[in-house]
Amino acid sequence: MKIHTAISDKLKESDFFLVRMKESALRIDELGYYFSAFVSAARSVTFVLQYVASDLEGFGDWYSGIQQEMRANPLSKFMLEARNEHQKRGFNPIGRGEVVVNPDGSQTTNHYFSYIGTVPPAEIPDADVLTACTTHMAATCSIVERFFDSFESQIHRPDEEFQRNLTWIEQTQGEGLTPEALSGYLSDPQVLAAIQVHSEIRPQDQISVLIQKYHALSNSLNS
Secondary structure (H helix, E strand, O other): OOOOHHHHHHHHHHHHHHHHHHHOOOOHHHHHHHHHHHHHHHHHHHHHHHHHHOOOOOHHHHHHHHHHHHHOOHHHHHHHHHHHHHHHHOOOOEEEEEEEEOOOOOEEEEEEEOOOOOOOOOOOOOOOHHHHHHHHHHHHHHHHHHHHHHHHHHHOOHHHHHHHHHHHHHHHHOOOOOHHHHHHHHOOHHHHHHHHHHHOOOHHHHOHHHHHHHHHHHHHHHO
16 A cells, blocks of 8 residues: 555655745855755655555546646746756756845845746746745645545555554564564553554644645735
């Protein structure tokens, strides 16, 4: 069985690099490095999703709708083409910066995508880099959230999760223990209860913090 947590892991990886982008806003080189990592990780979310879900009933029709949605979204198209161009040609599209004075008197430097001297691969977003990437991340989170909502009954099987978690513990925790000690550990009611609780966590619940985070950010950007 293909493991759905791989989708959540890729989503968390994308968030990790976007957070690093925000922390590197004043260091243009680092910002570019983290943008490259972010846009690649965000693209891999749908790659992994397709792999995990390829055998699910109804997925083909569902994902066709998602693809149409992404093709119709100028920002999604730009992120895809920016990733492809950066990987194939090494071109990083982060360019000019603009200093903005905040209401409290502090200053923020907003960077924008730029293709001076070359033809852009797609329509360049009007928004600054961090706003555009945050919006793209929110859209990616929405796709994953809707996937889990639509296919939970096919991918979330607590009994199988329990056996997989039990096997993982046996393989990773068994080193250094005698067979008797390992057997005793794995038959402990408290240990088994903890494994059961973990196995029953729904896919949506594993990324609920991320979903809420980007729902809130998306709403604040659109308000």
